[in-house]
Amino acid sequence: EGALNNGLCKLMLVHRFPGQPRLCSSQSLEVRSSPRAAAGNKGEGRGAELLEPPPRRLGRVKSLHEMPGPNTLYNLYEFFWKDGFGRIHEIQQKHTQEYGKIFKSHFGPQFVVSIADRDMVAQVLRAEGRAPQRANMESWQEYRDLRGRATGLISAEGEQWLKMRSVLRQKILKPKDVAVYSEGVNEVITDLIKRIHTLRSQEEDGETVTNVNNLFFKYSMEGVATILYECRLGCLENNIPQQTVEYIEALELMFSMFKTTMYAGAIPKWLRPLIPKPWREFCRSWDGLFKFSKI
Known part of the structure; x- marks a missing residue:
């Protein structure tokens, strides 16, 4: 999927709590009612309510420390010694198969969370608001400071x-x-x-x-x-x-x-x-x- 090539973008992880506005148009991100509950909605009186299953409880939100991903030494070897930046799409696909749709990576001082699912990416982007905080562009900003140049549309935040x-x-x-x-x-x-x-x-x-x-x-x-x-x-x-x-x-x-x-x-x-x-x-x-x- 094209979402795999979105690659190494620093993204804010979003968890949908009860009562929070819907952030994504995709139905794949929503908790769906079971057929049994759907049938209950069409039933009569209190009997239908008794048939409806209890609401699904959301699990504990895992921390970044618990998030899976390749270790730092592996990344240094893969990307710097074997020129992994030239085949990033292949490495992203491999990491998605090994660690799932959300995983973390370290590139020297850079810490990156990758999301390899288009619906999840859409959910994150819709939650960012009118003025998003995008991928880390510290090197771009450092160059402009070094040369005394103003920030442009691409590097502005x-x-x-x-x-x-x-x-x-x-x-x-x-x-x-x-x-x-x-x-x-x-x-x-x-x-x-x-x-x-x-x-x-x-x-x-x-x-x-x-x-x-x-x-x-x-x-x-x-x-x-x-x-x-x-x-x-x-x-x-x-x-x-x-x-x-x-x-x-x-x-x-x-x-x-x-x-x-x-x-x-x-x-x-x-x-x-x-x-x-x-x-x-x-x-x-x-x-x-x-x-x-x-x-």
Whole structure:
């Protein structure tokens, strides 16, 4: 299920107590009445009430200490020695089979609770309110403090995030406003089709297109730039401008963001002089993105 790929997001565990408002539309999370009780509801008078079973009691809520999950040494070996961040979906599936739909993990100083059930994830998200506390972004915030940059929509939290999100929703998230961008996006789609024909003509069989992921990555960049920057980057041209090439490289590094961020955040500051590469790459990718945004 796609929920398994939601992966390592820090989530607040929610338990539904009696009288609490319903948090999820899924019936799989609700305590269902037995057929016997249902029949009793259709019965007559007091006899039906006697047939109704007593209400189900909720068990004790387990603490985080009791929650199952892989030990810290195993995680360090799996993710850092065997490059587990590159196959996180496989590890998540394995852990779900071993520990269940809710389990905990440690990644250096980072403590993470994973939820591998779409209904449970929906329940948590609906319980967060208007200004949610999302995944830990300490490394993102540290970079901005280091470079003196303001917090953006992706790394903002709480009321600050809500304020930015409200502004964005007015401009780009309403369905009726999306049509404004259709002409520019259609031009990008036309260029993508032309690029595919060009790449096919360059192959021996005249049909195969290799490295499709890279092609659609550039297409996505071009489409987003058309909307956000109101300009074309040239990602789908035969000769891509050098500034755009540098931007693509920075984005490719940052879009392996999960891996880059986890490596940078999992290594304590005092270890960075001994293991400098993760934090250096993390900062370099962000530097490239901000550099391009100023052009």
